[in-house]
Amino acid sequence: MEVFVRDIADVLENLAPLEYAESYDNVGLIVGSLHKKVKNILITLDLTEEVFDESISRKCDLIISFHPIIFMPMKNITGKTFSERIIIHALKNDISIYVIHTNLDVVWEGTSxxxxxxxxxxxxxxxxxKKETIKKLITYVPINYAVKVRNALFEAGAGNISNYSHCSFNFDGLGSYMGNMKTKPFFGKKETFHMEKETCISVIFPDYKLNIIRNALFKNHPYEEVAYEIYNLENVNPYVxxxxxxxxxxxxxxxxxxxxxxxxxxxxxxxxxxxxxxxxxxxxxxxxxxxxxxxxxxxxxxxxxxxxxxxxxxxxxxxxxxxxxxxxHYESEKFTKNLLKSFLDKNFTSISVYQSEVHTNPVKYFY
CATH class of the missing domain: 3.40.1390.30 (NIF3 (NGG1p interacting factor 3)-like)
Structure with a gap:
């Protein structure tokens, strides 16, 4: 089975969404293409030139680094710094570089x-x-379609509260509308006032799944125009x-x-x-x-x-x-390599995942 950078990125971002990274951070694919085929991966805490040479010797197509090699925007890439030289060599050797940093720090199954x-x-x-990680969706659905829409929202990732899933609040009421000549109402007629028995569905979801949840709502809701509301919640997620x-x-x-x-x-x-x-x-x-x-x-x-x-x-x-x-600092984060290797080994059996053997700690101890 062929594996591409996109496949690796999808699995890593399911573990640690990019949206969870701190604003100052630089995570995700830094160098290369998502469409690049991957056979060998090298995992490192810091990406140094010695680590990059190691990736060449192991014939790696992808380097996953915990610490970013690019924090600030670069005005030019001339090779004057080790970061610039690594980028140049990565492009020449068709090696992709992916960073997973503060987004891995904040997830429950992450660094800690x-x-x-x-x-x-x-x-x-x-x-x-981490603040503002939870949103709330409220929508109004014809009663006979409530189960379909609600289940679609659950499947998309809504309705999880700690150890409970499929959580929602529902009540029935009457919705009213009147469409003009350009509309195609699912119930009722154009330019005619209509009232329909509807179920109000309320669910919470992680903020990074906003587009997925919204797409699930639009795909499964029968109305031409979907009535819905989305709120940011002050509730704290004890696991993020x-x-x-x-x-x-x-x-x-x-x-x-x-x-x-x-x-x-x-x-x-x-x-x-x-x-x-x-x-x-x-x-x-x-x-x-x-x-x-x-x-x-x-x-x-x-x-x-x-x-x-x-x-x-x-x-x-x-x-x-x-x-x-x-x-x-290095000592508290060095086991990130073990964590990522174990995670990738479980998800991809057709590729080789290596932990860098280079000791990248810049702090030396005199005993």
Whole structure:
């Protein structure tokens, strides 16, 4: 079975919709064509020239990078930076580059899922819920067509609330209309006032599925002109956002917990605040840069907050209330390669997926 970049992108974007990426981010297909055939994929945390050479040696058609090689718009591509050189070589060698970054950070089965399993943490919810991720659709359908339209909306992805699916609210009423000479009314006649028994259907859906939901409505609704309303909701989705809050299987003292993290995540060193003297049970964590999560972790009454890129004065905050742990940016995100390889291996059996063996951490440690 032939696999194309488009097939890979569709599966990845079903896991982590591009719409969930932060506004400053640059995700999706960066270089290449969606119609390019793929036989070998290389997954990397950072795309360096050494990683690109590795993709050549493995005869890869597609590189999937967690961190984008292009953040800011480029006015020219002359090869003066490593990013420009990689783009030039990718085009010459017909290698596509796809980026999945902050959109993977915010989904429940994304960046945090692998680490939580590795550390044996039972996640409860996200730490930083992403706002405005839920919309609400209200539409009015002839009673005899309500089941068809409602089921089509469910199939398109509407009506899911946490662990429940097929959720909707319905009530019957009377709809009125009068079409002019240009209309083709499904019920009634042109230029004649008409009242029809209708069902009002209300469902919620993820905002990134707006076009899919709307298309399903238009395709299955019998009316020439469909009456509908779409609203942005303030409701928070507890499974979409940055970081997570969860619990260890058993409590641990602080010293043993730090040793546990070092061993499980293979980390050379850890920076941390003064011990609080409390047992560690409730965990809050943000992979990558997460210093803004300290306050949220305290509000969640977590025993420890784990992240990276913390500043000197961050370790003074909330003394004795929470243990603050900095494990390093690269160290907190390196298992993303494992996550993506496992995910792609399950979805594509006819292609080879490799994890880059290049150690791309720019921070070096002197022991």
């Amino acid at each position: 899922s692998y680490i939580s399993k590795l550390l044996q943490i039972k996640r409860e919810k996200v730490l930083f819920p 956002g940055i970081g997570f809050v969860g619990n260890l299987i058993e409590k641990m003292n602080e010293y043993d917990f730090l040793l546990f993290i070092k061993k499980k995540m293979n980390i050379p060193c850890i920076r941390h605040s003064n011990f609080t003297g409390k047992k560690i049970k409730k965990i809050a964590m943000i992979t990558g840069s997460g210093r803004l999560g300290i306050e949220f972790s305290v509000k969640e009454e977590a025993d420890v907050f784990i992240s990276s890129d913390l500043k000197y004065h961050d370790f003074f905050k909330y003394e004795k209330k929470i243990l603050i742990v900095d494990i390093g």
